[in-house]
Amino acid sequence: MKRPDLIVLIAVWEFLTVAAGLIAIVAMGGMLLYGGFGGWGMMGGWWGYSSTMPNWMGSMMAAVMWMIALLLLAYLVLAVLGGIWILQGKEAGRIISLVHAAISLLWIPVGTVIGALIIVYLTRQNMIDYFQPPKPQA
Numbered sequence: 001m002k003r004p005d006l007i008v009l010i011a012v013w014e015f016l017t018v019a020a021g022l023i024a025i026v027a028m029g030g031m032l033l034y035g036g037f038g039g040w041g042m043m044g045g046w047w048g049y050s051s052t053m054p055n056w057m058g059s060m061m062a063a064v065m066w067m068i069a070l071l072l073l074a075y076l077v078l079a080v081l082g083g084i085w086i087l088q089g090k091e092a093g094r095i096i097s098l099v100h101a102a103i104s105l106l107w108i109p110v111g112t113v114i115g116a117l118i119i120v121y122l123t124r125q126n127m128i129d130y131f132q133p134p135k136p137q138a
Contacts, residue, residue: 010097010118014083021076028069094131098122
């Protein structure tokens with residue numbers, strides 16, 4: 001069976017979110033290392049640099065940023081795997097793409113629309129059938 005064209009668009013969406021996520025991780029890394037807002041990065045207020053915030057607040061903000069960065073990194077791994085596997089026609093790719101689309105619903109307004117369309121498309125019976133492995137001929 002020929003790969004449906006919309007599968008390629010779903011993979012493109014997954015890879016675009018990876019690119020945007022990498023930009024976000026780099027930006028967060030810059031804030032963590034060089035002080036960002038109010039000098040609370042590792043090279044700024046977090047290590048005792050004079051800032052308008054107390055040291056404990058800067059440390060808490062840095063810890064939260066690290067947690068967000070790790071969650072975002074996991075999201076990016078999910079998107080890469082989903083994009084590659086959906087292009088290969090694997091059922092795991094369809095499932096991961098559904099999870100990625102559900103998470104994309106939180107990215108209002110564009111992600112919400114695209115995520116909803118992907119969920120509707122990938123849950124159609126013809127798409128479920130497309131991703132099932134072929135049955136051996138008896």
